[in-house]
Amino acid sequence: MMKEFDYWVLRLIEFSIICLLILVPSTSADEGSFVSIACCTESNYTDSRNISWISDYNQFPNATGCHTIQSEADYSGYNRSRAFYQNSGQKRCYKLSTEKGEDYLIRATFLFGHIWSSSFSVSVGVTPISVVDSSEDSAVVEGIFRATEDNTYLCLVYGKGAPYISELELRPLQNLKYYLEDFPSSVLKLVTRNSFAITKDDIRYPNDTSDRIWKSNPSADPGTGTGTYHISQPNVSISGNATASPPVQVLQTALAAPDRLLLLHNGLPTESYQYLVFLYFYEVDRTVQAGERVFDIFLNDELKKRRFDVSGNGSNYKELSFTVTANGSLNLTLVKVSGSENGPICNAYEILQVLPWRPETNKSDVEVILEVRNEVLKSNQESEVWEGWSGDPCLPVPWDGITCESVAGYAVITVLDLSSGIQRGGFLKGPVPSSITKLTYLRVLNLSHNDFTGNIPAFLPSSLLTSVDLSFNDLGGSLPISLISLPHLDILNIRCNPHVAKDIPSSFNGSTLTTGQESCSAQEASNQRIIIGAAAASGSLLLTIVVGIIFYTWRRHFLPQGKFDMKQHHMTKNLIFSLPSMDDLVMKSISIETFTLEYIEAATQRYKTLIGEGGFGSVYRGTLIDGQEVAVKVRSATSTQGTREFENELNLLSAIRHENLVPLLGYCCENDQEILVYPFMSNGSLQDRLYGEAAKRKILDWPTRLSIALGAARGLTHLHNFAGRCIIHRDVKSSNILLDHSMTAKVADFGFSKYAPQEGDSCASLEVRGTAGYLDPEYYMTHHLSAKSDVFSFGVVLLEIVCGREPLNIHRPRPEWSLVEWAKPYVRESKIDEIVDPNIKGAYHAEAMWRVVEVALSCIEPFAASRPNMIEIVRELEDALIIENNASEYMRSIESSGSNRFSMVMERRIPPPTPSEPSSILSQMAPPEPR
Known part of the structure; x- marks a missing residue:
């Protein structure tokens, strides 16, 4: 009796163990370790798969960006989205708790409800992994990474319009092996995860305990090869010691072919990236023995595995992983070997793109x-x-107020600017x-x-x-x-x-210490909180000229004479021009050095190296006593530009500084010589790099051109918004955009610059300044100067960047004399490929190029009122650069499908000139030689 009792007890224990093995997965975390965020949900809830979802209100309590999305009729998932309308900052990030050194799957879902138009990038930490665009009704971005900190951020970086998100999921992978130890500085972006299960729905949690989503394929893809068919086995029984990574529902069905099985993936980024490919094989046909299904495995026609036997080595289940470098497309080909009785099969596969993990900001x-x-x-x-x-x-992108x-x-972090809290919702x-x-x-x-x-x-x-x-x-x-x-x-x-x-x-x-309480009344302080910046209001130039005269007189009377000593004649190392406005705004001090003529001659070795010539005069290369290389601009006796332009540039650059404006280091005014000294720009001018001698040595690629355009636009934006008083450059052209050693664009040559007319001033300019080919036709006809004249000229520069052609060339056929007039018809007909510089064809992203062309087209509108301002131009160029630097599958799919998301833009037509509007300068005058 006791033996019988023991027998049933043992049987009960065995049964309990079997039940536990069935109910408790052994390879992954349970649902309790999942993080599932439903954006804008009013309360936490549990879905039909028993996954608990929480709201994001603890991170973003504002509900003004929440929308209910009217989805397709058969869509039954979560249908809310949060849009981040920009009040401040350039990104919005979700903070997720992670354990350093552990592997995670992160997935974000973006539902678009045709409420707004957006394009933005998605980053894991600081690593961009995708671009989401509202031209798609929905998008899912998924990555796999190894946490480097106890918190990981999923960030949406502003591009065009408001970024939006519906769901965010974080899943620990635990025992699942994605070989992240072989790619310690990478994020693996999911390209596809396919099974060939014959089911309507995708396979995911609870079948996959890590909640990976396996796309089902109820019918053979026509691209998989001739004679493909499905083999199914309802009961999966894995022999040997193998443990399956995919759930059994994935392994129950395989796709097979008599001789060759081809799985093709197009629409990958055109740049070369490394990819991880995981293949899963289970011998569904139990009559097949070892040696009866043998095939070779190729990736992009490269043999990766010879004579692979699914049933070899005592196991009917196997996993393989390979790395491959691809651009544009990836094909997986399985080919039956001679002597094999059966053709190749495959139950499932994953393709993941290896993206370099970008270093984060200094931890301290x-x-x-x-x-x-x-x-x-x-x-x-x-x-x-x-x-x-x-x-x-x-x-x-940096936080508001931070420069890095x-x-x-x-x-x-090198700059922290938290000035004027009124711009950010209060002091x-x-x-x-x-x-x-x-x-x-x-x-x-x-x-x-x-x-x-x-x-x-x-x-x-x-x-x-x-x-x-x-x-x-x-x-x-x-x-x-x-x-x-x-x-x-x-x-x-x-x-x-x-x-x-x-x-x-x-x-x-x-x-320099600025103290005192004068002009600090509550009313004035309030006003000054709004008008923050360097002093550049009316009266500042007059004060600067007076200061200059005082220093000039002092120098003439007190400088020692006699034998030349370069150190002795290096004048006033830290001379400060303090330029307050008439209203005594915040002081801004800029160091401008004065040099003697002898010092200039020594620095340039008596003007030994000529590096350029312009309307002002010749430019020579030199070296200061501290080793800094400089460009020395010497006014020619025959120059059409005189003392007025010299003083204009000296006074203007004594008041402003910006990383995209060429700074003035010093000047010399002695013996009727007028000389300006600037830092030497080792990469010359944009004009040289587009179609000058420098262009013949090394082609300027498209991303660099776009970065230069953005830098120049930022420089002009600073001029146009300087301390409440707009400064108009009046001679924007590619030869006046210089490039330093790191190819940073710096706007130069301010001899013609002047303040924009204010209320009560006469808007008419007695003389039109500028260069043929860049002149604003409205300004030329009316003599009415505005910042939009610079905008027109900058639009011409953008066309130069796109086309690689001069703005005016009378040696071309007559219809091609003017770059603007030549390019417009091609843009109207959506044929930008016809005007793009042949040197960069095939090496740019269509959307980024179109955005730049759109900006250029809006800049060269005949009427100034129809043109954008420089702030708007900067935003559009920033969008284009984000798109260019974060190439995504969606852009490739748009291009490969032949669709055109710019159809609305293409409908815009440039009207022909009418008698009431300014026409092309070509119709007004014979083109002179550029200044």
Whole structure:
């Protein structure tokens, strides 16, 4: 009796173990470890697959961007989307808890409801993995990665319009092997995951315990080869010690062919990328023995596995993985070998694109800036800036108010500008965050025009700060010795802080210090909070000229004479032009050096190396005493430009600085010689690189051209929006866009620049300035100058960049004299391939190119009122550059399918000139030689 009892107990234990093995998966995490976010859902819920979904309101509590999507009739999934309408910042990031060193699947779903038009990129951490566009009703982006930190961000980076998202899923992969140890610095982007199961629905959780989605294929794809057919087996029984990665529902059906099985994938990025291919084989036909189904495996015609036997080595299930480099397409071919009784089969496969994991911002800087954020947030919960302060502070785009540079391969924070909280939903208040002082690489700090209170924090002696602006706050106490004794500090502005002690310690290092409470009434301070920037209002140029005359007189009377000494004649190393406006706005100081004529002659070795000539005169290469290479522009005695242009450029560049404007280093005005000194631009001008001698040596590729266009546009934007008074360049052309050693574009030659007319001024200009081929026809006809004249010229430059042709060339056939008139008909007929520079054909993304052409076309509209402003142009070019740098499958599918998402744009036609509108300059005048 006891033996019988023991027998049934053992049987019961065995049965329990079998049930547990069936119910509890052994290779992956359970649903409890999933993160499933349903954007804009009003409450948490559990779906039909027993997956728990949570709302994203804990990360983004604002419901104004939430929309219910009217989906197709047969769509039964979640139908809400959150759109991020841009108030501040360039990205929005979801924070996901991860465990460092663990592997994860991340998946985002984007439903589009035809409410808005958008195009934006998606990043895992700082690594862009896809571009989503509203031309698709829905999109799913999926990646596999190994977490490098305890938190990982999924970021939507602004492109055109508002980015949007519906669902976000994070799944730990645990025992699933995707060989991320072989690709430690990569994100694997899913291209496809296919099974050949004969079922209507995709196979996923709970069948796949990691919630991978296996696309079903109820019928053979016509592209899979001749004679393909399905083999099914309802009961999967794996022999040997093998463990299957796909669920049994995937393995129950295989696609087979008598001789050759071809699986073809088109629409991949045209650039060369590495791909991981996983193949899954289960011998569905149980009558087939070892050696009876043997085939070779090829990837893109490269033999990867010879004489593969599905049933070999005592197991009827096998997994294979390969790496392959491909561009444009990838084909998997299985070919039966001689002597095999059966043709090849395949149950499922995955293709993943290997994307390099981009280095994130210096970890120390990330930790410190998060401390800064948390400190300021305590007193400023309502400020909109914090919504954009998520994810990496520098990459793929920086947070609002932050500028970053690369040091030792990592991004670091060099500028923190939190000035004028009114631009971000209210003045920032509370104490100055003390964590700011721990930003190791910070050089510029601007907290002006806020309501910060309390004492100024102490700074570390190792600080690299060169400029600190704390003006227009309510700070108190004394200036810390640690701040005023910083070794690199050049500018310190503490104006309009009535409670800061006025006594300046004797240890102050002599840097430019701006103090005082004059013009700090509440009303004026409020106005100045709005008009933030360098002083450039009316009267500044007059003051600068007076300062220049004083220095010129001083130099003539007090300079030592006699034997020349280059060091002795290197004048006033840190001469400061302080240029306040008549309303005493925030001071901006720019160092402009004066040089003696002898110093210039020594630096240029008596004008030994001529590097260019222009309307002002000749340009020579030189070297200053500190080793800096310079370009020295010497006015010619026969120049059509005179002292007025010289003073104009000197005064203008004494007041402004921008990374995309050529800076003025110094000048010389001696013995009737007028000389300007600039940094040497080692890559010459854009004109040289497009169709000059430099272009013959090395072709300028499309991404570089686009980056140059954006840089030049940013430089012009700075001019047009300078301190509340627009500056018009008046001679925008490709030869005036210079390129430094890193190909950064810098707008040059400000001899013709002038302030835009203000209310009450005469709008008419007595003389039209500019260069034939670039002249705005409306300005030419009416003499009415506006910033839109620069816009027209910049549109011509954009066409030069696209076409690689001069704006005016009378040696071509008559219809091709003018680049503008020649290009317009091709654009009207959507034939941009006919005008694109042959040197870059086939090496650009169609959408990015079309966006640039659209911008160019809008810039050269006959009427100024129809043209965009430079801010709008910058936004469009930024969109184009994002698209160019983040190539995606959707763009390839659009191009390969022959569809044209620009059909609406193509319907726009450029009307022929009428008697009431300005016509082409070609019809008004014979083209002169360019200036």
